[in-house]
Amino acid sequence: MLKQLETIYTNALNELDTITDSDTLTIWFRQHLGKKGEITLALRSTADLPKEERAAFGQRANVIKNDLTAQYEAREDLIRQQELARNLEEGAIDVTLPGRRIPTGGLHPATQTLREIYAIWADMGFQVFRSRDVEDDDTNFTLLNIPPHHPARDMWDTFHVATPGVILRTHTSPGQIRAMHAYGENGTKPVRVILPGMCYRYEQISARSEIQFNQVEGLAVGHNIRMTDLKGTLAEFARRLFGADKRVRFRGSYFPFTEPSIEVDVECILCEGQGCPVCKYTGWLEIAGAGMVHPVVLQNGGYDPTQWSGFAFGLGPERSTMLKHGIKDIRYFWGNDLRFLEQF
């Protein structure tokens, strides 16, 4: 019995010497000193020995148990220190390394231009009115003096929704009707708004035309608003957006909702009027359609056209963004290609 005990003791000590991690150490403890461990069982079996052997065996077993416990604790300390040292080494931080760059987003180039445009019009007393993207046929066309079957409807290729009479707006002009009703108080109050937003047209997508694009509509309704107000205001806008030295010109045109109607050109910002491929060698770039609000439209907005007048305009901000940055293809705008977007 005693010999067996000594063997257990020697083996246990030898094993303990090779243990270097706390998991194995726990297993070792369970095997030798735990409730069902070899030493514990040996101590418990003392009672089964012949009387004369009991005292010596019990004494020796206790000495062994105490020694193993002490050795175990020493080992545990050592392993804990080693593990701590290892953790410190593995988790070491080199504080001299450069930090990792946090990726930050940026504003879409179209948004940047829109914000510049808002700021300029805000300076001149125009507030932003957000009209709806999904329009009804009446507001998009009829109330703007474009009756059903009128050939002028061909100017806008329209996306129709399954519900009859519901369309995606083809331009921001229907917002004029909504703004007059929202702010005009039945034709008794003046209105000065810009209406920015997405427009949709069922068109062949190409480098020059997309099926969706932004417009910024403008509307001023008041007493004695005249063509000269429109010209002066748009000229000032163009100079603020494109540069104070730029010349602006107005050409007669046709839109059903304005009378008279004009188109607004600014001196080519690339060749400064000398003529280049961008301005198709004319020296001029078209930036807006505009005109004096048609009496029928004023009436549809709740105003008496004999007492009130107004001007309106429609700008294409993507066009000016393309000009400004030399973007050759409008499809980049909504392609969401980061290689394009990250340049702005």
Ligand code: DAH
């Ligand atoms: N709605 C026109 C278009 O999409 C642009 C336009 C022209 C707007 C003249 C106006 C305007 O307000 O007066 O082609």
